[in-house]
Amino acid sequence: MTKQRKAWTSHTCISLYPYPKEEVLVSLSRGVQKESELMRRANDPHGSSYVLGVTLDSTLYDSMLLQATKSYSLVQCFPLVSYLLALNVSTVDLLSLDVQGAEKGILENVPWSRLVVRVVVVEVVHHSAFDEVFVEYMGSQNFTLVYFRGEDYVFVRNGDPLMSKIQGVTIVE
Structure with missing residues (x-):
């Protein structure tokens, strides 16, 4: 401020x-x-x-x-989408979410059909290993996991121009 x-x-x-x-x-x-x-x-x-x-x-x-x-x-x-609608935002280039254990619940309540998010970065510290169910959920919402390390996940929306730049590059560890 x-x-x-x-x-x-x-x-x-x-x-x-x-x-x-x-x-x-x-x-x-x-x-x-x-x-x-x-x-x-x-x-x-x-x-x-x-x-x-x-x-x-x-x-x-x-x-x-x-x-x-x-x-x-x-x-x-308030739901995440309420803040974005109040600001008249329908496209988000980067959504970074680190909210001490509530990340998945928040993402499960995003109306993905009403909002375009290009890249999602999520820190999931309370999950001790790679979370296949979480990755599958994000895949069902039209996202591809492009990076994982420790507790950090990075997803890119399928069809986003960024995807063509990272095709063939292995960055999931």
Whole structure:
């Protein structure tokens, strides 16, 4: 906001459902810990939050969640498409989604027939291995997985001009 970028903000969250819903948002902060500066920075959850009830199931986050100080607030959540329609946006070049365990629920409620998304980047940290069911779902929505590493998935819409540039290039690891 202070840099006056062309951006919009909303003190709301993205709904896991195809309708608006109030949710409890859990915000994390870190208490004083006796550890090295490097470890403190690596484990700092400052700014991290998640919707109460969303399962993280990640050893990466388990210890951080146990050590973090939590605060709770009631937040109005809206489907992703509601934000885009409010901004009169029907084409998205890049959708990057990293929402602490709610990614799949959000994507399952996108009306793909009403919205053109060219590239989707999703971080799914709570899934310990390659998620074939998730990749199949995105395939059923007209997307091809072009990159996977660790917990990061990158999908490109079938037929997008970008696909012709990456045909024959192996970038799925």
